[in-house]
Amino acid sequence: MKPIWAILIIGCGIFLQPPMAPAAELIRLPQPALKGSMSVEEALQKRRTVRLFASRSLDLKQISQLLWATQGITDPRGFRTAASAGATYPLEIYLVAGERGVRDLPPGLFRYRPENHALELTLKGDLRAEVARACLSQSWMADAPVMVVFAAEFKRCTARYGNRGVMYTHMEVGHAGQSLFLQAEALGLGAGIVGAFSDKALSQTLKLPKEHEPLLVMPVGYKY
Numbered sequence: 001m002k003p004i005w006a007i008l009i010i011g012c013g014i015f016l017q018p019p020m021a022p023a024a025e026l027i028r029l030p031q032p033a034l035k036g037s038m039s040v041e042e043a044l045q046k047r048r049t050v051r052l053f054a055s056r057s058l059d060l061k062q063i064s065q066l067l068w069a070t071q072g073i074t075d076p077r078g079f080r081t082a083a084s085a086g087a088t089y090p091l092e093i094y095l096v097a098g099e100r101g102v103r104d105l106p107p108g109l110f111r112y113r114p115e116n117h118a119l120e121l122t123l124k125g126d127l128r129a130e131v132a133r134a135c136l137s138q139s140w141m142a143d144a145p146v147m148v149v150f151a152a153e154f155k156r157c158t159a160r161y162g163n164r165g166v167m168y169t170h171m172e173v174g175h176a177g178q179s180l181f182l183q184a185e186a187l188g189l190g191a192g193i194v195g196a197f198s199d200k201a202l203s204q205t206l207k208l209p210k211e212h213e214p215l216l217v218m219p220v221g222y223k224y
């Protein structure tokens with residue numbers, strides 16, 4: 001082919017490409033600390049489901065630590081803090097930040113991006129009261145400065161393990177939830193845990209993508 005034709009074909013190809021979606025803006029989180037002041041044993045001993053929270057903001061360092069403990073990447077091969085069947089990683093973690101819930105973070109819903117250890121804003125505004133309503137009106141939840149929502153894209157796991165992958169994904173959310181519980185304790189915070197909610201109401205409130213099915217909500221903050 002003559003060079004002029006090659007240039008024309010490549011040029012038309014570029015011209016006919018669909019417009020690129022704008023890259024989502026990421027809020028980088030501070031690096032998590034790998035040493036703390038409380039032992040695992042003490043955190044295990046102290047862990048309780050907390051349902052009363054002080055009206056005190058968290059900071060980005062605490063959010064970084066909490067999300068890293070929940071689903072952070074700890075190995076160049078992509079392995080994370082919590083085990084995953086076949087390393088299929090079906091979990092998606094969202095942060096609901098309340099008004100003045102986190103210093104230097106506007107109220108809204110953020111998707112945690114483990115590969116960048118960053119947050120991506122997906123919805124603006126304080127959604128805590130609506131989330132509490134979707135959780136069968138457990139109004140105590142709305143007093144926590146933040147909530148961590150665990151969702152799962154089951155097909156990542158079921159594509160490899162069939163129906164058994166559903167069970168594996170449910171197990172995995174338990175592992176990640178316990179990591180968050182222990183990290184909250186180790187930071188001098190407390191976490192609640194909520195499985196009683198309307199799947200539909202919660203998905204609608206958070207406008208989750210259809211394939212991200214909510215499994216658990218954990219409010220986190222200073223204990224009252």
Ligand SMILES: Cc1cc2nc3c(=O)[nH]c(=O)nc-3n(C[C@H](O)[C@H](O)[C@H](O)COP(=O)(O)O)c2cc1C
Binds near residue numbers: 138
């Ligand atoms: C899967 C699961 C779902 C739960 N759902 C709720 C809930 O919707 N509301 C609530 O107040 N507590 C909920 N809990 C918390 C339990 O009530 C609590 O773990 C239990 O009473 C033991 O107390 P502890 O966690 O302080 O040890 C849930 C716990 C688990 C493991």
